Amino acid sequence: MEVIYFYSLCCENVVHSSKYFVKADIVVKNEEVMATPPSNLNYKQLFKKLPRGIVLVNQHDHIIYANSRGAFLLDFAEAKNLIETPAHELDKSIELYAEQGKQISFGAIFSFERVKKIDRDDLFRIYFPRTKKERWLSIVSQRVEQEEGDFALFSIVDLTQQKKSEKALQFINQISVNLSRSTDYIQQLQHFANQIVPQFADWCVVDMLNNEGELQNVAMAHTDSTKLESVKRMRTKYPPDSTNKTVGVWGAIYQGKSDFQSVVTKDSLQKVIKVPAVRRHLLELGLRSLITVPLIARGKTMGAVTFVWSDSEKNFDAFDLEFFETVCQRVALIIDNARLLDQAQREIELQKEIQYLLIEKEMTLELALRAGNMGVWDWDLKTNQLRWSEGLERLHGLNRGEFQGTLKHFTQLVHSQDLKRVSTAIEKAIETKSNFEQEFRIVQPSKAIRWMIGKGRVFLDEKGNPGRMVGIGIDITERRIAEESLKQSEQKFKSVFETSMDGIVITDGSGKILDANDSAVALFHLTKASLITQHLSSLIHVQTEKDFEKQWSAIQKQGKSRGEFELRTDEGATYIEYQASAEIFPNQTLLMLRDITERKAEQQRQEHFLGIASHELKNPLASIKAFVQLLRRYLKHVEDEKAHQYLEKVDNKVDALAHLINDLLDITRIKQGKLEFFYEFFDLDQLIRDAIEDIRVTSKLHPIRYNGLPNSEVMADKNRISQVIQNIIRNAIKYSPEGETVKVSLKKDENNLIVAIKDRGYGIPSSDLKKLFQLYYRGQNYKVNNITGLGVGLYISSQIVKQHGGKIWVKSTEGKGSTFYFTLPLRRF
Amino acid sequence: MEHKRQKTILVVDDDEALAEAVKMILEDEGYEVLTAFGSKHADQLIQEQCPDLIVLDYRLPGENGLSIAQRLKQSESTQKVPIVMISASYSIQKPAMEAGADVFLPKPFSFNTLLSTISKFLQFKKVQTNGASVSENEQ
Numbered sequence: 001m002e003v004i005y006f007y008s009l010c011c012e013n014v015v016h017s018s019k020y021f022v023k024a025d026i027v028v029k030n031e032e033v034m035a036t037p038p039s040n041l042n043y044k045q046l047f048k049k050l051p052r053g054i055v056l057v058n059q060h061d062h063i064i065y066a067n068s069r070g071a072f073l074l075d076f077a078e079a080k081n082l083i084e085t086p087a088h089e090l091d092k093s094i095e096l097y098a099e100q101g102k103q104i105s106f107g108a109i110f111s112f113e114r115v116k117k118i119d120r121d122d123l124f125r126i127y128f129p130r131t132k133k134e135r136w137l138s139i140v141s142q143r144v145e146q147e148e149g150d151f152a153l154f155s156i157v158d159l160t161q162q163k164k165s166e167k168a169l170q171f172i173n174q175i176s177v178n179l180s181r182s183t184d185y186i187q188q189l190q191h192f193a194n195q196i197v198p199q200f201a202d203w204c205v206v207d208m209l210n211n212e213g214e215l216q217n218v219a220m221a222h223t224d225s226t227k228l229e230s231v232k233r234m235r236t237k238y239p240p241d242s243t244n245k246t247v248g249v250w251g252a253i254y255q256g257k258s259d260f261q262s263v264v265t266k267d268s269l270q271k272v273i274k275v276p277a278v279r280r281h282l283l284e285l286g287l288r289s290l291i292t293v294p295l296i297a298r299g300k301t302m303g304a305v306t307f308v309w310s311d312s313e314k315n316f317d318a319f320d321l322e323f324f325e326t327v328c329q330r331v332a333l334i335i336d337n338a339r340l341l342d343q344a345q346r347e348i349e350l351q352k353e354i355q356y357l358l359i360e361k362e363m364t365l366e367l368a369l370r371a372g373n374m375g376v377w378d379w380d381l382k383t384n385q386l387r388w389s390e391g392l393e394r395l396h397g398l399n400r401g402e403f404q405g406t407l408k409h410f411t412q413l414v415h416s417q418d419l420k421r422v423s424t425a426i427e428k429a430i431e432t433k434s435n436f437e438q439e440f441r442i443v444q445p446s447k448a449i450r451w452m453i454g455k456g457r458v459f460l461d462e463k464g465n466p467g468r469m470v471g472i473g474i475d476i477t478e479r480r481i482a483e484e485s486l487k488q489s490e491q492k493f494k495s496v497f498e499t500s501m502d503g504i505v506i507t508d509g510s511g512k513i514l515d516a517n518d519s520a521v522a523l524f525h526l527t528k529a530s531l532i533t534q535h536l537s538s539l540i541h542v543q544t545e546k547d548f549e550k551q552w553s554a555i556q557k558q559g560k561s562r563g564e565f566e567l568r569t570d571e572g573a574t575y576i577e578y579q580a581s582a583e584i585f586p587n588q589t590l591l592m593l594r595d596i597t598e599r600k601a602e603q604q605r606q607e608h609f610l611g612i613a614s615h616e617l618k619n620p621l622a623s624i625k626a627f628v629q630l631l632r633r634y635l636k637h638v639e640d641e642k643a644h645q646y647l648e649k650v651d652n653k654v655d656a657l658a659h660l661i662n663d664l665l666d667i668t669r670i671k672q673g674k675l676e677f678f679y680e681f682f683d684l685d686q687l688i689r690d691a692i693e694d695i696r697v698t699s700k701l702h703p704i705r706y707n708g709l710p711n712s713e714v715m716a717d718k719n720r721i722s723q724v725i726q727n728i729i730r731n732a733i734k735y736s737p738e739g740e741t742v743k744v745s746l747k748k749d750e751n752n753l754i755v756a757i758k759d760r761g762y763g764i765p766s767s768d769l770k771k772l773f774q775l776y777y778r779g780q781n782y783k784v785n786n787i788t789g790l791g792v793g794l795y796i797s798s799q800i801v802k803q804h805g806g807k808i809w810v811k812s813t814e815g816k817g818s819t820f821y822f823t824l825p826l827r828r829f
Numbered sequence: 830m831e832h833k834r835q836k837t838i839l840v841v842d843d844d845e846a847l848a849e850a851v852k853m854i855l856e857d858e859g860y861e862v863l864t865a866f867g868s869k870h871a872d873q874l875i876q877e878q879c880p881d882l883i884v885l886d887y888r889l890p891g892e893n894g895l896s897i898a899q900r901l902k903q904s905e906s907t908q909k910v911p912i913v914m915i916s917a918s919y920s921i922q923k924p925a926m927e928a929g930a931d932v933f934l935p936k937p938f939s940f941n942t943l944l945s946t947i948s949k950f951l952q953f954k955k956v957q958t959n960g961a962s963v964s965e966n967e968q
Contacts, residue, residue, distance in 0.1 A: 615888055618917035619844050622937035626850030629940045633857065658937045662919065678923040719922060719935065
């Protein structure tokens, strides 16, 4: 019972939960231990087997007993070598340090006096200069009172591993904290390597896999800086052998687990390293123990860390392996986090950048993405990795993930005719650290050709060199098609514009000439350079300037108009006819110009001829008429009826001839659009009365009755309206048997004055009614009744009435007579 | 002008026969008539005789009727003298009125029309034969 009790006491004292050190309290009271003293033999047997060192010291501080574990811990081959040794003698072979680092003598620790009756538990580091080893020991001391004399019991526990763990844990925490401080993982890894050396290894090498799957040395540390250089040289010259997938860095990466070579010998190297030079190098560098641990995070191997003991003549043990694995697991996680963070930041940056590029393009990200015609790219100039968004792949006709992530693949997709231009632009952007923007064609796998706009921005690394390009690609095929067709129609228009026989001038809203074709330039007798920027009005003759200005405002208001003007030029009178439209281009007016000087001259010649003709024909008539009238006056008192009759007939025929000439001239003018009117206010009622009086003089056989409407003021051409009235009345007389009355009436409705002329004549066949007002048309019955005429009177009358804004029509019953109506608007303007 | 018994009319026309015929008719109606065949002679007569009305042909050798009318209407001493513009060309009506003519008569005209027109301006004498309705409705 007692033995077991004591044993349990000891055991309790050495229990450690996990590998970490935990102090156990001594709960046993001395009295209880002493109450059941065990036999010597039993003690010895027990102590021998205890997994802890036991050292007993007498009152003279001499070691009186040590078990084998105790001897081992103090680096003594056998326990008997310790017996009878004064405690301070140990100082000769062992350096003892307090936990805080102060060196102390064994005499001070294995001291009977010091122990007294109080239990003590202290932590010490001991160093063995001979083997260069060190050990952490926990020494629990206790006074044991016995009949033969009291002694001190020291129970020693090896806490080296625990202490290492503790240190390792501290290191890991420290590394975690330090690494987390920086976002540049290469810097982090170098820092990590620096912390590993020299505490945990003599060298530390960190290799990372790049995007191409190649191994890159990113960090290296060595206790000896000169050796660091030679390690570096060797690594550069002989990078880790990627064909050997079982050992070394590649082994760790491929296998996903650590490569542990606790003791490296010449022979073991021979098996692993095939190149003799490397073996030699490694041996020269003193390689003796090696651990390579893969860096794995989220199931992905990122690289490996190699730890080497060389100069320190140490060898890694299982604990070290576990420690490094723990550290590397932590490091991998931090690096992965850093990378993710970096990536996330890049994404954010990218998003911002895209936003920026889009804002510049006056598009919004949302809009472009929604429209599905945009993709994003991100090109790492250092690793040459070109990342494409899924959308960009789709725009190139590729399936998700089909883009190989290289510039080369991109250039394969660009249309061969655009490739050089695009490549040059990219190179230039990188070279000048400026923005990239190009429109180019791409050829999809289906051979379909699409237009893209690529926009990118160069980002500089911390050294100010181009490190990265970020950008967007937008499918602009639709826009290009629209632009192309616009260009084509533009070209068509341009060729029409250039080659047109008509002059074409484009002006702004004020009339300033923006462009003119050759015909127009010739028209103005100017050079193109001197024509452009001039105002149209400055080219127009003062005589026609006002008219043109009026027309101009009409063009700007109504969109189009036409007219003519005379040029202000020294080249002689030049008349230009124009057709203008302000509806074709916004804020611009297009004028088609044609030189009508010749036509105008011809017209003037005609007019002149007509003028002459009127004079030459009518002037004699005027004289004849005057003298006939004079003659009739002189013969007034002469009783010769025949003479009077003859003179009256001459007079009437002169009038008839004058009317015919007038009619022919009128037709010519109507045809030329030159029938002009002189509008004035007059009393239509009075005008009708005067006209009737005139007719009565010559047509005495037909009574004319008039039902008037006094004070019927109207705005019209008095003489022309009189002409219409007389024409219709004369027709009525012509187509009526002698003695039949012609009734004329004037009425008014809300808007018009209505003149009606009614006869009781032969009437008009209904087949004639529609054609009655046509030129040269004569009713079917004129032959029957032997009626002379040209068939122009009603045509002229209808033209006059229509141009006054009135209407003319006829109602007729054959055999009963006709009624002609015409109206004049009361309010003309 | 009220002291004058007879109203004086100046007839300007290069057609001498017509001018003569018009002169005879108008004299027969009691007017004093002067004739001129061109603008120079007309100007001289206007200055010397101060006619009460001018019958002016459009087509004249040298300065035409429109120009003369314009000139007379712009001059203070003659602007109140009525001008009856006559022409064989109907299209002269508009420019004639714009030049200041008071009335336009196309050639050939009947004497009745001429006389009624003149009498409207001079109110000197009733026009004979068929002129009743005209004089009744004087403006």
